[in-house]
Amino acid sequence: MKGTADFDLYLAEDFFDIGSCYELIAEMRSSPASPAVTYGQGSSGEVNDRVRKVTRAQPSSEIVARVSQRLMDRREKIAEHFGVSIGRCEEPQFLCYRTGDFFVAHQDGNTGLVSLASDKSRLVSVSIFLNRQSETEESDSYSGGSLVFSDWRSNKKFELAGEPGTLVAFRSEITHEVMPVTEGERYAIVSWYG
Numbered sequence: 001m002k003g004t005a006d007f008d009l010y011l012a013e014d015f016f017d018i019g020s021c022y023e024l025i026a027e028m029r030s031s032p033a034s035p036a037v038t039y040g041q042g043s044s045g046e047v048n049d050r051v052r053k054v055t056r057a058q059p060s061s062e063i064v065a066r067v068s069q070r071l072m073d074r075r076e077k078i079a080e081h082f083g084v085s086i087g088r089c090e091e092p093q094f095l096c097y098r099t100g101d102f103f104v105a106h107q108d109g110n111t112g113l114v115s116l117a118s119d120k121s122r123l124v125s126v127s128i129f130l131n132r133q134s135e136t137e138e139s140d141s142y143s144g145g146s147l148v149f150s151d152w153r154s155n156k157k158f159e160l161a162g163e164p165g166t167l168v169a170f171r172s173e174i175t176h177e178v179m180p181v182t183e184g185e186r187y188a189i190v191s192w193y194g
Contacts, residue, residue, distance in 0.1 A: 006156050007149045007174055010081045012074065015167035021130045024067075025140070025187045028057040028094050036095060053101045054178075057094040067092045071126065071191055078169050078193060084123050086193040097145055097186040102178055105150060108192060109172040121194030122172040129162035130187035142184030149176050162186065169193075 004011060016024070036056040037045030071089045079086045109122025127147060134141040146159040149170065159179075160168060170176070172192060 004158070006154075007151070007158055007170060008082070009149070009158075009160075010078055010167075010169040012077075012167040012169075013163065014165060015070070015074070015128055016130070016165040018164050021164040021187075022140075024059075024063065024094075024189070025130050027059045027063050028096060028187060031057040031059045031094070033057045033096070036093065051106075052103045053097075054103060055096045055098065055101075057096060059094055063094075064091060067128075067189060068191075071193075074167070075193060078124055078126075081169070082124055082171060086123055088121075088194055090122075090192045090194070092189045092191040095188050095190060097142075097178060097181045097188070099181050099183055099185075101145075101186075102180040105148075105175050105177040107173050107175055109194075122192040124169050124193040125172045125174075125176075126167060126169045126191045126193065128167045128189040129164060130189065131162065131164055131185075133162040133186070137183075140184075142181055142186040144180050144182035145186040146179045147176060148179055149174055151175065162188070 033055045035047045035049065036052055036054045038048045038052045039045045068089060068091065071092065075086055075089065108125045132138065132141045133145060135143055146161055147168065149158045
Protein backbone atom coordinates (compact mmCIF):
# COMPACT_ATOMS: atom_id res chain seq x y z
CA MET A 1 0.00 0.00 0.00
CA LYS A 2 1.44 3.36 -1.05
CA GLY A 3 2.44 5.42 1.97
CA THR A 4 3.12 2.57 4.35
CA ALA A 5 6.83 2.56 3.46
CA ASP A 6 7.15 6.33 4.07
CA PHE A 7 6.12 5.79 7.69
CA ASP A 8 7.36 2.19 8.14
CA LEU A 9 3.88 0.88 8.96
CA TYR A 10 3.17 -2.76 9.75
CA LEU A 11 -0.26 -3.81 8.45
CA ALA A 12 -2.14 -7.03 9.27
CA GLU A 13 -5.45 -6.99 7.43
CA ASP A 14 -6.64 -10.22 9.05
CA PHE A 15 -5.93 -9.55 12.72
CA PHE A 16 -9.62 -10.10 13.59
CA ASP A 17 -12.24 -11.70 11.35
CA ILE A 18 -15.47 -9.79 10.69
CA GLY A 19 -17.44 -11.88 13.22
CA SER A 20 -14.97 -11.04 15.96
CA CYS A 21 -15.18 -7.35 15.03
CA TYR A 22 -18.98 -7.37 15.39
CA GLU A 23 -18.70 -9.24 18.70
CA LEU A 24 -16.21 -6.68 20.05
CA ILE A 25 -18.38 -3.75 18.93
CA ALA A 26 -21.44 -5.30 20.63
CA GLU A 27 -19.41 -5.77 23.82
CA MET A 28 -18.22 -2.15 23.69
CA ARG A 29 -21.76 -0.84 23.15
CA SER A 30 -23.00 -2.69 26.23
CA SER A 31 -20.03 -1.79 28.47
CA PRO A 32 -19.64 1.12 30.88
CA ALA A 33 -17.88 4.03 29.18
CA SER A 34 -16.38 7.43 29.98
CA PRO A 35 -14.44 10.16 28.16
CA ALA A 36 -10.88 9.10 27.38
CA VAL A 37 -8.10 10.99 29.12
CA THR A 38 -5.10 12.81 27.68
CA TYR A 39 -1.63 12.82 29.25
CA GLY A 40 0.60 15.87 29.25
CA GLN A 41 3.28 17.03 31.64
CA GLY A 42 1.63 15.55 34.74
CA SER A 43 1.49 11.89 35.65
CA SER A 44 -2.29 11.71 35.87
CA GLY A 45 -4.50 11.99 32.84
CA GLU A 46 -7.20 14.55 32.33
CA VAL A 47 -10.16 14.89 30.02
CA ASN A 48 -9.36 17.60 27.46
CA ASP A 49 -11.87 17.53 24.62
CA ARG A 50 -9.91 20.20 22.71
CA VAL A 51 -7.11 17.62 22.28
CA ARG A 52 -8.84 14.23 22.41
CA LYS A 53 -12.57 13.72 22.19
CA VAL A 54 -13.44 10.04 22.30
CA THR A 55 -15.25 7.60 24.57
CA ARG A 56 -13.37 4.74 26.22
CA ALA A 57 -15.41 1.59 26.87
CA GLN A 58 -14.57 -0.79 29.73
CA PRO A 59 -15.42 -4.26 28.39
CA SER A 60 -15.32 -7.44 30.46
CA SER A 61 -11.98 -8.69 31.77
CA GLU A 62 -12.38 -11.75 29.51
CA ILE A 63 -12.54 -9.56 26.40
CA VAL A 64 -9.56 -7.48 27.56
CA ALA A 65 -7.57 -10.67 28.22
CA ARG A 66 -8.51 -12.13 24.82
CA VAL A 67 -7.41 -9.02 22.92
CA SER A 68 -4.24 -8.72 25.02
CA GLN A 69 -3.34 -12.33 24.20
CA ARG A 70 -3.89 -11.75 20.46
CA LEU A 71 -1.56 -8.75 20.67
CA MET A 72 1.07 -10.79 22.52
CA ASP A 73 0.75 -13.55 19.91
CA ARG A 74 1.63 -10.97 17.20
CA ARG A 75 4.46 -9.38 19.24
CA GLU A 76 7.37 -11.26 17.63
CA LYS A 77 6.32 -10.42 14.06
CA ILE A 78 5.92 -6.76 14.96
CA ALA A 79 9.25 -6.67 16.84
CA GLU A 80 10.97 -8.26 13.83
CA HIS A 81 9.40 -5.74 11.44
CA PHE A 82 10.69 -2.77 13.47
CA GLY A 83 13.97 -4.37 14.54
CA VAL A 84 13.28 -3.76 18.22
CA SER A 85 13.02 -5.91 21.31
CA ILE A 86 9.60 -5.68 22.95
CA GLY A 87 8.57 -7.59 26.00
CA ARG A 88 5.14 -6.39 27.00
CA CYS A 89 1.94 -4.84 25.77
CA GLU A 90 -0.08 -2.21 27.64
CA GLU A 91 -3.70 -2.99 28.44
CA PRO A 92 -5.69 -2.21 25.30
CA GLN A 93 -8.05 0.75 25.16
CA PHE A 94 -11.44 0.19 23.52
CA LEU A 95 -12.49 3.44 21.83
CA CYS A 96 -15.65 4.77 20.19
CA TYR A 97 -15.39 7.99 18.17
CA ARG A 98 -18.84 9.48 17.57
CA THR A 99 -19.73 12.30 15.15
CA GLY A 100 -17.41 15.23 15.90
CA ASP A 101 -14.89 13.15 17.90
CA PHE A 102 -11.16 13.33 17.06
CA PHE A 103 -7.60 13.19 18.44
CA VAL A 104 -5.19 15.97 17.41
CA ALA A 105 -1.74 15.26 15.95
CA HIS A 106 0.49 13.73 18.62
CA GLN A 107 3.12 11.10 19.39
CA ASP A 108 2.59 8.24 21.84
CA GLY A 109 6.07 8.02 23.28
CA ASN A 110 9.80 7.67 22.86
CA THR A 111 10.11 11.42 22.20
CA GLY A 112 10.86 13.05 25.55
CA LEU A 113 7.97 15.48 25.01
CA VAL A 114 5.59 13.79 27.43
CA SER A 115 6.50 13.19 31.05
CA LEU A 116 4.78 9.86 31.62
CA ALA A 117 6.28 6.72 33.13
CA SER A 118 5.04 4.57 30.23
CA ASP A 119 6.29 7.09 27.62
CA LYS A 120 9.90 5.90 27.79
CA SER A 121 8.86 2.31 27.26
CA ARG A 122 6.38 2.85 24.42
CA LEU A 123 8.26 1.73 21.35
CA VAL A 124 5.47 0.60 19.01
CA SER A 125 1.88 1.83 18.89
CA VAL A 126 -1.00 -0.28 17.61
CA SER A 127 -4.46 0.59 16.32
CA ILE A 128 -7.03 -2.04 15.35
CA PHE A 129 -10.02 -1.00 13.24
CA LEU A 130 -13.29 -2.77 14.06
CA ASN A 131 -15.56 -1.23 11.43
CA ARG A 132 -15.31 0.25 7.94
CA GLN A 133 -14.72 3.85 6.97
CA SER A 134 -16.92 4.77 4.02
CA GLU A 135 -17.94 8.04 2.44
CA THR A 136 -21.24 6.46 1.34
CA GLU A 137 -23.90 5.21 3.75
CA GLU A 138 -23.25 1.63 4.77
CA SER A 139 -24.53 -0.33 7.72
CA ASP A 140 -22.15 -0.13 10.73
CA SER A 141 -19.71 2.20 8.92
CA TYR A 142 -18.53 5.73 9.61
CA SER A 143 -17.39 8.73 7.57
CA GLY A 144 -14.36 10.89 8.29
CA GLY A 145 -12.21 9.59 11.13
CA SER A 146 -9.14 8.69 9.05
CA LEU A 147 -5.94 7.79 10.88
CA VAL A 148 -3.41 10.25 9.44
CA PHE A 149 0.38 9.95 9.74
CA SER A 150 2.52 13.01 9.10
CA ASP A 151 6.16 14.06 9.05
CA TRP A 152 6.83 17.81 9.24
CA ARG A 153 10.44 17.33 8.09
CA SER A 154 9.51 15.80 4.75
CA ASN A 155 6.02 17.32 4.56
CA LYS A 156 4.62 13.83 3.89
CA LYS A 157 1.19 12.66 4.97
CA PHE A 158 -0.57 9.34 4.72
CA GLU A 159 -4.28 8.75 5.40
CA LEU A 160 -5.29 5.24 6.40
CA ALA A 161 -8.98 4.42 6.06
CA GLY A 162 -10.43 1.91 8.50
CA GLU A 163 -11.17 -1.64 7.40
CA PRO A 164 -12.68 -4.15 9.86
CA GLY A 165 -10.08 -6.41 11.49
CA THR A 166 -7.04 -4.49 10.24
CA LEU A 167 -4.19 -3.87 12.67
CA VAL A 168 -1.68 -1.11 11.97
CA ALA A 169 1.50 -0.82 14.04
CA PHE A 170 3.97 2.06 13.91
CA ARG A 171 6.85 3.50 15.89
CA SER A 172 5.45 5.46 18.86
CA GLU A 173 7.38 8.62 17.95
CA ILE A 174 5.54 8.93 14.60
CA THR A 175 3.12 11.87 14.53
CA HIS A 176 -0.44 10.72 13.94
CA GLU A 177 -3.99 11.91 14.46
CA VAL A 178 -7.59 10.80 14.11
CA MET A 179 -9.53 13.20 11.92
CA PRO A 180 -13.02 14.21 13.08
CA VAL A 181 -15.73 11.63 12.46
CA THR A 182 -18.40 13.23 10.27
CA GLU A 183 -21.04 10.50 10.48
CA GLY A 184 -21.61 7.25 12.37
CA GLU A 185 -19.43 5.66 15.03
CA ARG A 186 -15.78 4.63 14.60
CA TYR A 187 -14.75 1.64 16.76
CA ALA A 188 -11.10 0.88 17.38
CA ILE A 189 -8.73 -0.70 19.89
CA VAL A 190 -5.34 0.85 20.67
CA SER A 191 -2.35 -0.38 22.63
CA TRP A 192 1.42 -0.01 22.90
CA TYR A 193 4.35 -2.41 22.96
CA GLY A 194 7.40 -1.64 25.06
